[in-house]
């Protein structure tokens with residue numbers, strides 16, 4: 377083979393077994409733990425793309441021309457998990473501020489659902505992202521990341537009320553630094569997708 | 579559900595797309611799989627297209643991964659890849675067969691796969 381697998385390639389190329397590619401959005405405000413969660417479960421070192429906030433179309437003649445464009449950009453992290461049977465699950469770290477709306481719509485296209493991260497120190501920072509998720513019609517679960525310096529303890533009841541969650545919306549506590557905890561949060565979402573009755577989009 | 583109890587504003591109904599109305603559906607999705615076709619690149623191919631072809635020599639990449647690798651916006655990679663697909667230099671494959679999207683069996687396999695990842 378001309379291109380034998382070697383450790384010099386970053387391992388970014390897809391495994392030959394990859395058949396079905398699916399994605400879940402990891403959404404939340406700045407500093408809530410999106411990159412940490414993706415990093416804790418991804419098989420590749422998390423990558424990112426720089427995305428323009430306004431999706432203006434630019435002529436592409438050469439790389440330099442594109443790189444020189446000075447526009448406001450935001451970094452979108454993503455990671456990847458290969459599952460048995462040729463399924464590849466992508467996690468897209470998605471900032472949820474209102475000004476990212478156009479980008480949000482593009483990224484959420486085709487997603488299975490969203491895991492919305494809530495920061496225990498500032499719950500209201502997730503209001504925007506919850507609004508965007510609900511508008512897009514994406515099913516979602518909420519993962520509450522508890523930080524040691526949170527001002528006070530919340531009961532599940534209080535959290536649900538503060539976030540105004542539907543009774544059926546899963547709410548789990550998560551430590552994004554812990555792989556098993558992150559997987560549990562993802563599982564809560566996927567189980568919610570399976571249980572939805574009847575599925576809204578078929 | 580009854581009215582909002584929390585401090586979060588209501589999403590006005592006219593803003594809701596219900597998850598279906600996507601006005602500008604992109605041809606190449608972020609997770610569309612790109613592979614080199616193996617055809618020889620003609621002389622005079624723009625540098626950016628050559629760079630993408632080069633990245634595909636090591637194997638297949640999604641649009642998103644190609645963008646990360648080339649340090650280009652996804653919108654630019656979409657344009658580059660579409661040009662290469664037109665020239666039969668690159669093959670593009672949708673992330674999942676359309677019929678399988680939201681298939682309960684697919685979701686169950688995702689859940690099983692995630693469960694298997696735990697405790698190791």
Ligand SMILES: Nc1nc2c(ncn2[C@@H]2O[C@H](COP(=O)(O)OP(=O)(O)OP(=O)(O)O)[C@@H](O)[C@H]2O)c(=O)[nH]1
Pocket residue numbers: 404405406407408409410411412413469471521522523524550551552553
């Ligand atoms: N205690 C605790 N700390 C966390 C958790 N998740 C993330 N952190 C820490 O919070 C900080 C910010 O986490 P990031 O993963 O960078 O947050 P982010 O959402 O990617 O932030 P932006 O990319 O800036 O939007 C890091 O120092 C993490 O170690 C968590 O679940 N619990």
Ligand SMILES: [Mg+2]
Pocket residue numbers: 410411412453469
């Ligand atoms: Mg981040």
